[in-house]
Amino acid sequence: MKQLKLLASVAAVASIAFIGAANADTLGDVQARGTLNCGVTTGLAGFAAPDDQGNWTGLDVDMCKAVAAAVLGDPSKVKYVPTNAKERFTALQSGEIDLLARNTTWTFSRDTDLGFDFVGVNYYDGQGFMVRTSLNVKSALELSGASVCVQTGTTTELNLGDYFRANSLELKPVVFEKNEEARQAYDDGRCDAYTTDASGLAAERSVLAQPGDHIILPEIISKEPLGPLVRHGDNRWGDIVRWSLNAMIIAEEFGVTQANLDEQKASSQNPEVRRLLGVEGEMGKMTGLANEWAYNIIKAVGNYGESFERNVGLKTPLQLARGLNDLWSRGGLLYAPPIR
Numbered sequence: 089m090k091q092l093k094l095l096a097s098v099a100a101v102a103s104i105a106f107i108g109a110a111n112a113d114t115l116g117d118v119q120a121r122g123t124l125n126c127g128v129t130t131g132l133a134g135f136a137a138p139d140d141q142g143n144w145t146g147l148d149v150d151m152c153k154a155v156a157a158a159v160l161g162d163p164s165k166v167k168y169v170p171t172n173a174k175e176r177f178t179a180l181q182s183g184e185i186d187l188l189a190r191n192t193t194w195t196f197s198r199d200t201d202l203g204f205d206f207v208g209v210n211y212y213d214g215q216g217f218m219v220r221t222s223l224n225v226k227s228a229l230e231l232s233g234a235s236v237c238v239q240t241g242t243t244t245e246l247n248l249g250d251y252f253r254a255n256s257l258e259l260k261p262v263v264f265e266k267n268e269e270a271r272q273a274y275d276d277g278r279c280d281a282y283t284t285d286a287s288g289l290a291a292e293r294s295v296l297a298q299p300g301d302h303i304i305l306p307e308i309i310s311k312e313p314l315g316p317l318v319r320h321g322d323n324r325w326g327d328i329v330r331w332s333l334n335a336m337i338i339a340e341e342f343g344v345t346q347a348n349l350d351e352q353k354a355s356s357q358n359p360e361v362r363r364l365l366g367v368e369g370e371m372g373k374m375t376g377l378a379n380e381w382a383y384n385i386i387k388a389v390g391n392y393g394e395s396f397e398r399n400v401g402l403k404t405p406l407q408l409a410r411g412l413n414d415l416w417s418r419g420g421l422l423y424a425p426p427i428r
Contacts, residue, residue, distance in 0.1 A: 112319065112321055112322040113324075113325075114186050114318070114325035115159065115324055115325055115328060117186070118159055118160070118186055119159065119160065123165050123166065123167050124152060124155055124156040124159065124160065124165060124166045124167070124186055124187065125169055125184065125187075126155070126166050126167070126169065126185060126186065126187050126188075126189055127169045127171045127176055127179050127187065127188040127189065127190055128144065128148055128152065128168050128189060128190050129170065129171070129172075129190045129267070130170040130171070130172055130266060130267070131170070131268060132146070132191060132288060132291050133146075133291040133292075133294055133405065133406065134146055134147060134287070134290075134291045134399050134400040134404060134405075134406045135147050135148045135149075135211075135287070135288075135291065135399070136148040136149050136168075136189070136190065138168075144166075144168045145399065147211060147395060147400055148189040148190060148191060148210070148316075149189075150389040150399065151187075151210055151316050151332070151333065152166045152187065152189050153389050154332045154336060154385045155328065155329055155332045156388075157381075157384040157385045157387070157388040157389070158328060158377055158382070158384060159328065159377065159381075163384075163388035163389065169184065171185075171188075172239075172241075172266050172267070173239055173241040173265075173266075173267070174240075174265060176188055176192065177198070177202055177204070180204065180319060181202070181203060181204075181319060183319075186318075186325075187316055187317075187318055187329055188204075188318075189316040191211070191213075191285065191287070191288065191314045192314060192315070192317060193213075193243045193312045193313060193314055194206040194209065194314070194315055194317075203319065203320040203321075204318065204319060205317060205318050205320055206315050206316070207315065207316055207317065207318060207326055207329045207330035207333065208315050208316065208330055208333045208334065209314065209315040209421075210314065210316065210392075211314040211315070211413060212312075212313055212411075212412040212413055212421050213286055213287050213312040213313070213314050214285065214286055214308035214309070214310055214312050215243075215244055215247050215248075215284065215285055215286065215308065215309050215312055216228075216284075216285070216286040216289055216304055216305060216307060216309070217231065217236075217281050217282070217283050217289075217304070217305045217307065218274070218281065218282045218283075218292070218293060218303065218304050218305070219231075219280065219281045219282075219303060220280075220301055220302055220303075221301055221302065222301070223280060226305070227305060227306065227307065228251070228305050228307040228309070229257070231252075231280070232252075232257035233258045233260065234259075234260065234279075234280035234281050235260040235261075235262050235278070235279045235280050235281070236248060236259065236261055236262065236279055236282070236283055237262050237271070237273050237274040237278070237281070237283070238261055238263055238264070238270060238282075239263070239264055239267045239269075239270050239284065240263040240264065240265060241265075243310070243312070244283060244284050244285070245263065247309055247310040248261060248283055249261075250309075251309045251310075262278060262279050267288070267292075270282065270284075271295075271296075275296050275297055285312050285314070286304065286308060287400065287406070287408060289304050290304070290406040290407065290408055291400075291406055294406060315333075324375060327375050328377065331382075331427075332381075333392075333424075334424040334425065334427075335364060335382040335385050335424075335427075336386070336389070336391050336392040336395065337392045337422050337423075338360070338364055338424045339382075339390075339391035340392045340422075341415055341417065341424070342360060342361050342364070344361060344364065344365070344386060344391060345386075345390060345391055345394060346386060346389075346391075346394060349365075349383065349386050349387055353366075353367060353383065359428075360426060360427060360428070363427045363428060364382050364383075364427050365380075365382060365383045365386075366378075366380045366381070366383055369428075371427055382427075392422065393410075393415075396413060
């Protein structure tokens with residue numbers, strides 16, 4: 089019931105905002121303001137979290153920085169707006185934020201009924217479960233009757249109900265408004281298990297009191313394509329955010345990195361690289377940007393692989409392998425259309 093009320097509320101805001109969406113000029117608004125208002129999570133290690141000085145880092149934060157670099161020429165020109173699962177859609181539809189980059193799953197209803205455009209996937213994920221090793225549970229199918237901490241207003245909550253119902257398991261959900269509240273309750277022993285996206289489980293386990301006392305079960309119970317989204321009705325802005333992500337993927341595919349960026353720009357004879365870096369063609373002009381838009385992105389955050397490894401890769405506390413988030417040429421799902 090709570091989920092239905094939330095969807096109805098956001099849909100009402102969407103219908104009101106849609107009236108003026110056709111005339112929206114988010115690019116002009118951002119350029120006039122000189123700052124990108126980017127919606128992020130309230131704090132998830134590896135994806136979006138502030139340090140003690142208030143500096144935000146993470147895979148989703150790099151998406152915000154990439155768009156700011158493309159549009160404003162400066163990745164620091166971002167105002168990070170923390171949102172929980174309940175607030176995020178209203179914040180985007182109302183215009184409080186220009187872009188939502190907040191580990192949000194691309195679904196049918198969000199893409200259509202709520203009036204948003206998902207512009208791509210920056211992390212392919214799936215929902216899982218974490219339990220204490222002392223529970224001696226090896227499979228999610230052994231969780232019948234268990235209490236499960238979960239954040240409300242999310243696909244996670246819906247998937248949890250679907251999985252238990254489909255497998256005839258007794259469910260005792262313990263719901264929380266904020267993800268950090270659900271994680272803390274689990275860490276305090278108020279729940280037998282904790283469920284969220286598998287990447288989120290890795291992130292949350294890294295900040296538990298005793299990370300080694302917890303295991304992530306093998307079952308992945310859903311598809312969770314996570315990606316940035318914008319409002320319906322402003323196609324140019326959608327194109328800019330979409331191609332900001334594509335530029336990072338293309339850069340990795342062609343071996344363009346932060347370290348060799350200027351060398352590639354000066355000497356590469358690859359037509360795709362030359363178009364990407366603004367050496368030939370006028371790709372930026374097509375979206376109202378400078379010709380160096382993609383150069384500025386790579387200079388600011390690197391290619392997709394660099395962002396992945398820096399924030400969530402095997403050498404970080406999350407220790408996530410590329411897996412599905414590798415390039416299509418290496419068996420992953422990352423595949424960007426060509427720049428031409």
